[in-house]
Amino acid sequence: MRILHTADWHFGRTLEGRERRQEQAAFVDELCVIADERSVDLVLIAGDVYDSVNPPAWAEELFYEALERLSKGGQRGVIAIAGNHDQPERIRAAAPLAHKQGIVLLGLPKEAPIVDQDDHERHAERAHVVAGGPSWLEMALPGVDHHAVVIAMPYPSEARLKELLSESFTAEQMQQAFSERMEALLAELAKAFRPDTVNLVMSHLFVMGGAESESERPIQIGGTSVVPPAAFPKQADYVALGHLHRPQKLSETPLVRYSGSPLAYSFSEAGQSKAVVLVDAVPGQPVQEELIYLSSGRPLTRWKATEGIAQVERWLAEGRDAGSWIDLELHVSDVIDPAEFQRLRKLSDDFVKIQRVLVKPERESEEEQAQQEELGGLQPEQLFRRFYERKRGVQPDPQIVELFSRLMAGPQEETQESEAR
Incomplete structure (x- = not known):
């Protein structure tokens, strides 16, 4: 059985307002080609179909x-379950036809699949469910001598399980x-697993040890929805998971794996390769x-231009990271004129985000440091004279300086007078 x-298809998701519809449609084309060319018997879609x-x-x-x-x-055969982003009723709405x-x-x-109750030999030419109950099913597949028994567990929150674990537990409990x-x-x-069947688990949850990224909406609060790899039954041949967007293996016995998302959905996934698992x-x-x-999604790339707009223009002329969505960090030494900033945006439609970082010249920083050291050695009266001159453009009158000195020393003098009395 293949x-x-x-x-984690997340159909409908955008990237900073940029629609990914074309990329998601290209993924469907690529997935169907893989299924056909590799003679796949059963497809498992482990949640978060929609965003x-x-x-x-x-x-x-x-x-x-x-x-x-x-x-x-x-x-x-195709089995799809709801993830934490999906509305369960929307996912299962077409089940009677599907x-x-x-x-x-x-x-x-705890939902049960629709089981074909009539003559199974009549259905031998198509995939069909021969047995099942809440959260499990047994499926026969055309051209395959053995059946698949699948524990199919859509996103199992307390609310969706319709179980209240406790009203007073701490997060650890x-x-x-x-x-x-x-x-x-x-x-x-x-207990539905048998020695003569391919035994599978599919679910949408967070398994301990998995590497997260910024594009995943948290499904645990204080770790209260985390499952250890040891929770999966040893009799399972393969555990197909959804939720984490990076392809990763968490256990060998049983083989527990996240396939990851087909597209990169945040710049925290820049540089990640996207895949499906055969x-x-x-x-x-x-x-x-x-x-x-997979090759259908546009790569996500981060640029850090430390030499200003001229460096960005040079990279674009060289065709750097062509076809990628770009998160640009632009280092500048002064405020950019709004017209110049608009011109930068129009240089490429691939810029998703442009973040300006104000960097002061090194020489200016050295001068400021020296000035701070110099000011640190002055008395309050000297600092006041400098402040007054900078604000008013003239030296303060002696009477103003004397008033400042009295204000600075006032509390101390009053204390001394009180002690003298």
Whole structure:
């Protein structure tokens, strides 16, 4: 059985107001080509299909188009679950229609799939669910001798699990309670695993030890929704996760992996390679995995121009990082004229952010330091004379200087007079 693991599509997401629709559509094209060329039997989409609970209409259309193309009329199985960004009802809304094409859509953690109750031999030419219950299913796939048993756990918050772990726990106690509950729940569901099936877990959660980035919306408060890798059942052949956007492996036994997002969604992901995971699995044997790197998304790049606008113009003329979205940090020694700043913005449509950093010349800094040292050795009266001259342009009258001196010494003199009395 060949499985393709992907997650965190975030359809509808923008980058500092820049729409990513074209890149997301290109990803769907690339994913479908990979599925066809590598003869994939089952696709796992591990949550965060959309970027918000109310995505734009084009994002929903793109998701349904992707499901249809991936399933190939039921020749390939597809299972998609809701992540923390998704509205569960929106993900599962099309389930009654989708299951006829070998597609399973689950929105809530304890949701049960639609099971084909009639003659399974009649469905042999398409992927179909032969058994299932809350949070698990068994799927038959065309041309594959063995079935897949999948624990499918959409984002399991307390609210979505409809379980109240405690009203009075500390964050540490909540962490322990959540980990224990998830481990017990997964262990109970793993009773559906069999030696003659490919046994899979898919979920959308934060696993301890995972590397985060700025583009992920936190799903834990004080660590109360974190799960250790040991919580996953040892009988699982592969654990397909969503939520973290960097591709990463967290455990070998069982093999626990995040596929990562298909596009870089913040500049904290600049330089990261994006991928999907191809898994070959046979019952009773170790799985073989392969990261397939994607090329459909535009790279995110950070520029640090320490020589001003002229350096930026030179880089653009050289074609540096062509086709990338650019976060520009521009070092300047003085305020930029608004017209010049607008001209800079128009130099390239690839500039997503331009941050100006005011840097004082080194010589000026040395002069200021020397001046500070000089002022530090002056008496208050001398400092007052300099301040008055700088503000008024003339030397202060002796009477003003005397008044300043009396004000400075006033409290001390009053104390001395009181002690004398």
